[in-house]
Amino acid sequence: PKGVLLVGPPGTGKTLLARAVAGEAGVPFFHAAGPEFDEILVGQGARRVRDLFSTAKLKAPCVVFIDEIDSVGAKRSNSVLHPYANQTINQLLTEMDGFRQNEGVIVLGATNRRDDLDRALLRPGRFDVEVQVPVPDFNGRKEIIDLYLSKVKFSSDVNVEMLSRGTTGFTGADLENLVNQAALRAAIDGQPSVTMKYMENSRDKILMGPERKSRIPDEEANVITAYHEGGHALVAHFTKDSHPLHKVTIVPRGPSLGHTAQLPDKEHFFTTKSQLLAQMDTLMGGRAAEELIFGAEKITTGAYDDLKKATNLATHMVKDFGMSDKIGVRTFEDDHNSLVVVNDLAVSTTENIDSEIKKLLQDSYERAKTILKTHSREHKLIAEALLKYETLNAEEVNNILMK
Template sequence: MLSMCNAVGMQGQVLFPLSHVASLVANKSTGRANHKGCQRHGRQAHESNVLCSESFCNVLSWLSKSSLQDLSRLSLTEAQFRHLAISSIETVPHRPSWHVSWSSATTFFENKNGFTKEQLRRSVLPCLFSGTFSYRFTSPLVTRPLHTAYQIRGFKTRSRQTGHSALVMKAPDLNERFLALRTRKDKEKQKAHSETEQSERLKTLLSDENLTQEEQQRLRVAFAEGYMACDPKGRTSTKLRVFNIFRDLLGIILILAILFSFMGELSGGPFRRVLIGTTNEVMPEDIDVTFDDVKGVDEAKQELQEIVEFLKNPEKFSSLGGKLPKGVLLVGPPGTGKTLLARAVAGEANVPFFHAAGPEFDEILVGQGARRVRDLFSTAKMRAPCVVFIDEIDSVGAKRTNSVLHPYANQTINQLLTEMDGFRQNEGVIVLGATNRRDDLDKALLRPGRFDVEVQVPVPDLAGRKEILQLYLGKVKVAADVSLDVLARGTTGFTGADLENVVNQAALRAAIDAAPAVSMRYLESARDKVLMGPERKSRIPDEEANLITAYHEGGHALVAHYSKEAHPLHKVTIIPRGPSLGHTAYIPEKEHYHVTKAQMLATMDTLMGGRAAEELVFGSEKITSGASSDLKQATALATNMVKEWGMSEKVGVRTFDEDHSSLIVVNELAPNTAEVIDAEIKRLLHESYERAKAILKTHQKEHKLLAEALLKYETLDADDVKQLLSGKEPIRKRHWKQ
């Protein structure tokens, strides 16, 4: 608010701001007038430091004592105060404080102050609302115009424009924006050119030969100090620039990664695989597997060769009215060659071949599996005739469920059923499926029209193992002592993948030992490694444990040797392999397609020979846990004889199926029946154990010789055991100990 001095009497006085007097006298910058602003508005500029002497005198005459004390704070010099006082007294005559008037005005305000309210409003309001910095108080209350400075703060606004220019400023068109951008670029170029010129001048100045080295150094220091003073944040500008560069590069890399993931045809990024999927087409020239490389599965190979022949020569079959089968399901244990057969089809069919795995159709997004199936078959239809191979089809073709937890779980298999044999027929698209869990497949998938042919790929028999071993042994250098027949008989139950692994492990071991060729020793060692795990370097240092192991394994070998229906002995060793401390191996003389009751009982007797030997030699209190695996196998064999194979007279010829697939297992057997079954299993195991003990009691001397030979040589083959038990010449030290 302004500090005003009020007049007393009939004669009016000017309301004058004391702060303006202080600013003018003290020469303050805030009180100066903007002469250019006055000239812009067409007014004559006056000196901002000129004070109206008459007004100043009037103000001084009506100042109170406290106001004079405030005026003393203005730090006026004595000469300024004397000049102002004298000039004011000489210019304006003295007016008395009181003035008597005999004429009355219309209002009390006019009688008291000497002017009306309208005159006051007309003289004061223009001063308050004017836009200039210098005001002229023209009022009938004063004898001359009063010029003073008045500071007004306001917001910066654009000057008022009308017409086309205002429209351009509010909504510039494309041309105006382009011109503005071009002008800005020109300014930036000029700025860069100016900075270049300044840098060149600085280099010239610093390289002036007329300056001494000390002067040049001072000049450099002065420039550096000036630069730092101009840019106080220069100390952190380097870190800030590095951070900005790293942030920009990270953003660019992220954008490029997203673009390549979405649109990259060759890369197949994760986003593309989730949203778009992949179609794995295999060209026939990229496959180096043919039907000649498939051994041991002649029946399955014959079925697939017929399909390949149909693809190569369809007229041969269609002339008789035959149709191409829509699907072939390959069923068999793991490692029997199902995928190898599919690769052979891809290598010999000479048609487009598409392959996919069952788990590839499952994604986190609902509906992705069904869309993958549609995309796969739509691509295959465009390339018909062709072959589509789905490995591990049980992942996508499992039985449909009614679970409320997975309401969309059946979409993928329903789409697969529709594509294979739906309303629209797929002409020329053959589906190959491979699984080792046929029972888990949906029944609708197994019906004719979808999988017309079901091919069993079993474990190879003796002839098949010979063919497979001959195939893989032909790829390595073998020694002359390798017996293909012995090796095939000693690998009963091995799949094609197991036989390939045996040959490969033997070749690696021979290469490590720097052997000239792969001998029979390496092949048998590799077979034992596949069966029981890698052997330890030597027997355990505990002699008591070695003695127990020797009698235990000797008991197995001795019972097997004297049991008529048992499998022939192949090798016995006390070198630890895997979890076992010893091992006794058997090799059947021929391939068995069925097992008799006598053979099963002899096998049980052989398994019981280890525990019976421990009890007879060391006593019932010294038996060990080493027979746990033997007892488990014997119990399983006796249980199957009673419950599945009908080999018990008391239980009879009936089977008892146990379904443990459900969460709740219900015993459907009557209590009496369960007791009879348990009694029969116990009887078979007890009788087998007693027969094994009887054999060992009869041949205690041979048992002791066999155990001592195992402690000495660690490993004995079938010939060594036969010579020892026949009482002939001492055993020759063979290569097994090496």
């Protein structure tokens, strides 16, 4: 092939992969970033493209890598504001067409915005091969964490498998940052090695923001938060198909006054209806706890993010996943590229969609309340333990529930 397009989110290792290709082949590597080509001067971008490929041909065989190629290879337009913006991509197309099969120059392009690329760039004879570079899976995360841990001194209690399960969606760059932040914090604290505590704190910081030194001084707010988070933990524990509880805390982190963390027991490649309902029930546990303990007039705004996530889940179940008996096995989209557009639906259908979303949420809320009513004694014990210790791991919660 003349060209290979690497497509994936930022931080997944597209640049590293391109360097590895050149390294394994033992050929020169030319690196350029898309935004570097165009400047204020007219024609500068096209000239830089010509210069890059002229140099590459002299050094052939070689690899030319253009990072963020969507910046230089975006869809051409007739914009009056940027009449010369198309010159750079036209020059790139010309250069790639000018390669002979035996010229020895391979072009690698990287982007996380494939849909923005000009279609002419993607036709056969230019970027013939497209390689997806996704975020790493469980085994990939495990190997990456092991790699970066090998560069620091860490203690025997660091559980790489648990960290891998708790970092779904992390890129290679995120995992490098995870280890670096943990090592930095351990060094600041004067510790001889990185422990699991530092690794978990580093992960939580990436996911939810920096931890405040202690809980807020308002004791009433602490009590509400303890019962709120205890509600999440209890519903998660007693709900079938819910991810196992990992820990629950009332130490504020970022904008949140507390947090209940769950860890999947394995890598999930799809989600079942019962798992979605379990997620929804767990999210409802906080608001349900506030109402049951403090009364309907004392519910707080603390459940805003929970309700937002639960509503999003219910909406997807009805509109996207065909999981509503009343609506049927069909999907609805909000954009005009789809066959069925929500804005063009009959009023009765729109009302039915809204009704089904509301029913899913209300049923979920009632299930959460039922669990908390049934286990009110355990709920009180968890809240009291949180007020005393601030953070409880899964084992500590289980010990409380066994009393």
